[in-house]
Amino acid sequence: MSTFERFLTLWVALAMIAGIGLGVAAPGLVQAVAGAEVASINLVVAVLIWAMVYPMMVNVDFGAVAGVARQPKGLIVTLIVNWLIKPFTMALLAVLFFDYVFAPLISPEDAAQYTAGLILLGAAPCTAMVFVWSQLTRGDATYTLVQVSVNDLIMVVAFAPIVAFLLGVTDIAVPWETLVLATVLYVVLPLVAGLITRRLLGSEAAIEAFSARIKPLSMIGLIATVAILFGLQGEVILARPMVIALIAVPILIQSYGIFALAYGAAFALRVPHRIAAPCAMIGTSNFFELAVAVAISLFGLNSGAALATVVGVLVEVPVMLSLVAFANRTRNRFAEG
Numbered sequence: 001m002s003t004f005e006r007f008l009t010l011w012v013a014l015a016m017i018a019g020i021g022l023g024v025a026a027p028g029l030v031q032a033v034a035g036a037e038v039a040s041i042n043l044v045v046a047v048l049i050w051a052m053v054y055p056m057m058v059n060v061d062f063g064a065v066a067g068v069a070r071q072p073k074g075l076i077v078t079l080i081v082n083w084l085i086k087p088f089t090m091a092l093l094a095v096l097f098f099d100y101v102f103a104p105l106i107s108p109e110d111a112a113q114y115t116a117g118l119i120l121l122g123a124a125p126c127t128a129m130v131f132v133w134s135q136l137t138r139g140d141a142t143y144t145l146v147q148v149s150v151n152d153l154i155m156v157v158a159f160a161p162i163v164a165f166l167l168g169v170t171d172i173a174v175p176w177e178t179l180v181l182a183t184v185l186y187v188v189l190p191l192v193a194g195l196i197t198r199r200l201l202g203s204e205a206a207i208e209a210f211s212a213r214i215k216p217l218s219m220i221g222l223i224a225t226v227a228i229l230f231g232l233q234g235e236v237i238l239a240r241p242m243v244i245a246l247i248a249v250p251i252l253i254q255s256y257g258i259f260a261l262a263y264g265a266a267f268a269l270r271v272p273h274r275i276a277a278p279c280a281m282i283g284t285s286n287f288f289e290l291a292v293a294v295a296i297s298l299f300g301l302n303s304g305a306a307l308a309t310v311v312g313v314l315v316e317v318p319v320m321l322s323l324v325a326f327a328n329r330t331r332n333r334f335a336e337g
Helices: 008-025 027-035 043-057 062-070 073-101 108-122 129-136 141-167 176-201 204-232 234-239 241-268 273-284 288-299 304-329
Strands: none
Touching: 008 027, 008 204, 008 234, 008 304, 027 204, 043 129, 043 141, 043 176, 043 204, 062 141, 073 108, 073 141, 073 241, 073 273, 108 141, 108 241, 108 288, 108 304, 129 141, 129 204, 129 273, 129 304, 141 176, 141 273, 141 288, 176 204, 176 288, 204 234, 204 304, 234 241, 234 304, 241 273, 241 304, 273 304, 288 304
């Protein structure tokens, strides 16, 4: 790991501070960036995420996809945690904190909104950023692609019913344009670019050398993305710090709890670390574009539900970096293979 990568947490922390400062000092610039949206997906952020995802896609070997079937345990753990556990534990934590623990601090109306936003987050596992976390933990690029792809397919049919059940709202309008555009931007296009790059480079030695050269692109894209996300929400963070902190509490517990469950299950099942780490990361992080889009469509742009989904975005990167560090420190305890 390079010196730059070892201090990645510091660079991200500085990016958060810089983003908040930018949001306050240059609101016009931030609003211009915020306005560059299609189907609730910010195009500036999309380009940066694409830059993060592409280096890992270069390492995807389609010839090894068939090998995934020989190691199904990682995929099984991912699917069980993401769809049979995570949405329901997030709903339980949201109700526990906002209906009981934090009840003296917020109104019942606001509590209901924050709970709804967290439920939306819990029902949307990560699509794009997991490729970054997988790369940072030296995960299997091909297996990670299969895991994300299967989750995306399930999300198409399972997201709305789960949200409808947990929210008690039957008329869930799934923003298909957000789902499709995010999949194209974050998975399909980088994958095609990576495949073309592999074909042009030819040999494995050339591919490895090229991957090493472009790896910093992921880190730079991550830092720039963090700065923009915090810039977009800088005024909200400064204006409502207590609310942000309250919403963050169940998200933090959920994130670390889900990671511990998935990572522990993978360890118990003797899943190799290169599969176990991304397997745990997918459920821990969220498809925030989808959650934000649905929150806005159901409850409005300035609703507590929308705010809760945004807090999920702000909390995710620091949490995931801490889990990346933990996964890397515990690599030697896992089975090889």
